[in-house]
Amino acid sequence: xxxxxxxxxxxxxxxxxxxxxxxxxxxxxxxxxxxxxxxxxxxxxxxxxxxxxxxxxxxxxxxxxxxxxxxxxxxxxxxxxxxxxxxxxxxxxxxxxx
Numbered sequence: 761x762x763x764x765x766x767x768x769x770x771x772x773x774x775x776x777x778x779x780x781x782x783x784x785x786x787x788x789x790x791x792x793x794x795x796x797x798x799x800x801x802x803x804x805x806x807x808x809x810x811x812x813x814x815x816x817x818x819x820x821x822x823x824x825x826x827x828x829x830x831x832x833x834x835x836x837x838x839x840x841x842x843x844x845x846x847x848x849x850x851x852x853x854x855x856x857x858x
Contacts (some may be wrong), residue, residue: 773816773824784849785808786808787805794841813845
């Protein structure tokens, strides 16, 4: 019987590799909108982040989304993502939301 492999993704906050199921995908849609993708299947370019707000803070402080998506990301987008990710992390019962 074949063992099902879980894909591994690199967190852009802490730069560690983790199973895709332990990460949150942040998506740049074809229209240029940046948002959290809880399904992991939305069209667009994706970047992954651990389910930990400390990783989000590292990512935001280093403006890593701007580099990852090759476009300028305004601070207002980081603020909206912070709120979205806090609710996703607390709903999943995982990670550190401090």
